[in-house]
Amino acid sequence: MMIYLAMGLAAAWLAACVGLIVFARTMIYPFQPGFSAARPVGVPGARATTFSASDGMPITIWLVAPAAGRPTVLYFMGNGGSLPSHAPLLAEIAGQGFGVVALNYRGAGGAPGKPSQAVLTADALALYDQLDAIVGAPVPATRRILYGTSLGAALAVQLAAERPSAGLVLESPFNRLCEVAQFHYPIFPACLLLPYERWASGDLIGRLAVPVLILHGDADATIPLSQGRALFAAAREPKRLIVYPGAGHNDLYLHGSAADAIAFIEGLGGD
Numbered sequence: 001m002m003i004y005l006a007m008g009l010a011a012a013w014l015a016a017c018v019g020l021i022v023f024a025r026t027m028i029y030p031f032q033p034g035f036s037a038a039r040p041v042g043v044p045g046a047r048a049t050t051f052s053a054s055d056g057m058p059i060t061i062w063l064v065a066p067a068a069g070r071p072t073v074l075y076f077m078g079n080g081g082s083l084p085s086h087a088p089l090l091a092e093i094a095g096q097g098f099g100v101v102a103l104n105y106r107g108a109g110g111a112p113g114k115p116s117q118a119v120l121t122a123d124a125l126a127l128y129d130q131l132d133a134i135v136g137a138p139v140p141a142t143r144r145i146l147y148g149t150s151l152g153a154a155l156a157v158q159l160a161a162e163r164p165s166a167g168l169v170l171e172s173p174f175n176r177l178c179e180v181a182q183f184h185y186p187i188f189p190a191c192l193l194l195p196y197e198r199w200a201s202g203d204l205i206g207r208l209a210v211p212v213l214i215l216h217g218d219a220d221a222t223i224p225l226s227q228g229r230a231l232f233a234a235a236r237e238p239k240r241l242i243v244y245p246g247a248g249h250n251d252l253y254l255h256g257s258a259a260d261a262i263a264f265i266e267g268l269g270g271d
Contacts, residue, residue: 028079028151028177028197029107029115035082036125037109038184042087043094051134053126059104060111061127062090065135066099071143071166071265072135074127074159075102078172081250082109086149098145098265099135103127115185117197126160142166145265148173150223150249154199160271161204167211167268168263171260172249174223175202175230183224202234213264215257217247241262 040062041047047116050058062083073093075084083104105120106113113119131139132270141164148156153173160168174180177199205212209245212235215227232241244255 012037023146029105031079031082031105031108031115035084035109035169036085037083037104040087041084043091043100048227049134049189051130053123055122057106058115059106059123059127060109061104061134062089062100062102064094064098064100066139067097070097071133071145071214072099072101072139073145073147073265073270074131074156075100076146076148076152076159077102077105077108077122078152078250079105080150084109085179087089089253089258092148093176093262096262096266098262099139101127101131101134102209117199121158124155126244128159128163133141136263145169145268147171150174151177151199156203157165157201157204157208158199160210162180167208167213167265168208169213169215169264170201170228170231171199171215171257171261172217173214173229174199174224175234176200179230180223180227183227196228198207202231205231205235211264211268212236213261214239214266215243215244215252215260217244217249217252217255219246220249222249231252249250 025110027194038048040048046062046064047064048060050060053059077083084100090100090102104111106114107115129186144165145167146156146160147169149171156168177197214228214232216225218225242260244252247255
């Protein structure tokens with residue numbers, strides 16, 4: 001009887017592993033329905049526009065042009081929200097005269113297409129490469145700040161590994177996506193089951209010779225602080241980690257993270 005029970009449990013475990021592989025992308029990109037990125041809300045002066053991805057797909061962004069001599073922030077949101085949910089942060093950044101270019105992902109905010117690490121990275125690269133034309137003026141690398149939240153932090157690191165920038169702001173980031181999955185599903189070998197959605201920021205960030213700011217809440221139940229600390233340890237100097245006592249995954253803005261990010265960006269200078 002015990003043998004049959006063990007065999008049944010093993011079969012159920014294997015089936016769950018297969019399910020994790022099959023439904024991985026659905027779990028990684030659970031974009032909320034009902035939010036549209038077609039019209040900016042809550043960000044004064046912003047407008048929605050599109051650029052052409054490498055495959056010809058028109059990709060929506062929210063755009064606020066920078067004031068003269070001010071940097072431009074390329075913003076990458078997390079995977080559980082939408083651009084409107086990030087509007088307070090974007091408005092505060094734009095209020096400093098910084099340019100804001102916020103990417104709406106495929107499959108999010110009413111956009112067509114299916115997201116993946118390869119697709120989102122290609123879209124971020126296309127956005128970076130077309131930034132001058134999008135803004136309508138030259139934006140040198142010394143005025144380009146990459147800012148990512150949660151999954152968007154991993155996308156920002158991926159982009160920073162392939163294109164120059166002045167600095168990197170990572171809010172509620174993870175070291176490696178599979179380690180987060182392992183945290184939530186400890187009975188599964190997550191790092192073996194996610195071969196195509198690696199998002200391994202910890203393997204890339206040590207190559208980056210740019211200032212890094214990591215913002216994390218010590219009550220984050222989605223991406224634990226240990227992930228932010230691991231990523232911080234892997235990063236090169238100059239770097240700074242700010243931990244917000246009592247902050248969770250989505251409420252760092254309420255704990256002053258925007259002011260800290262703005263101070264960091266101001267300190268980068270530029271040309």
